[in-house]
Amino acid sequence: MNEGHLRFLASPEWAQMLETDLLPWVRGVADLGDDVLEVGPGPGLTTDLIRKLAPKVTAVEVDGQLAEALAARLAGTNVDVVHADATASGLASDRFSAATCFSMLHHMPSAAIQDRLFAELHRMLRPGGAFIGVDAADIDLLRAGHVDDVFVPVDPDTLGARLETVGFTDVGIEPSEYQVRFRATKPAS
Secondary structure, three states: OOOHHHHHHHHHHHHHHHHHHHHHHHHHHHHOOOOOEEEOOOOHHHHHOOOOOEEEEEEOOOOOOHHHHHHHHOOOOOOEEEEHHHHOOOOOOOOOEEEEOOOOOHHHHOHHHHHHHHHHHHHEEEEEEEEEEEEEEHHHHHHOOOOOOOOOOOOOHHHHHHHOOOOOOEEEEEOOOOOEEEEEEOOOO
């Protein structure tokens, strides 16, 4: 992630946008339950929101420096930070009541790797567990913010089928001008 993008994701402006825009949507779209997995928390402003909604949160971050800083900042809270690649985290199957990813999918270098993540999240969710997320739309303004950075946005026209291919049901895709919101469920046994 480039420095400018990382600074924005740690800014008070981003925190305010999350509080006023993301949080109400999360509350309205799914019950997160008691044990939430967050993939790609970065500096952790989304983690700060999610940890208010669930008794236990596991945040999986691939970047070692970001994981270390977040673990130090949230030590002694209801958040466990794991430094791992979420496509092969080694976390238990059927464990989590919900999984989330916010503004991180476009940082994965290919749709195939995103699909591996979707399959891994499906494996780790309990039957009936929700998967919710938001990611960047493919627009020039957002591309410009990712200079010298990976930018592989999800296609809202194919995302639903991709989630269904790995086993999710009740898929909902909500594209807008600057983002794509989605939800899906691991079928109950």
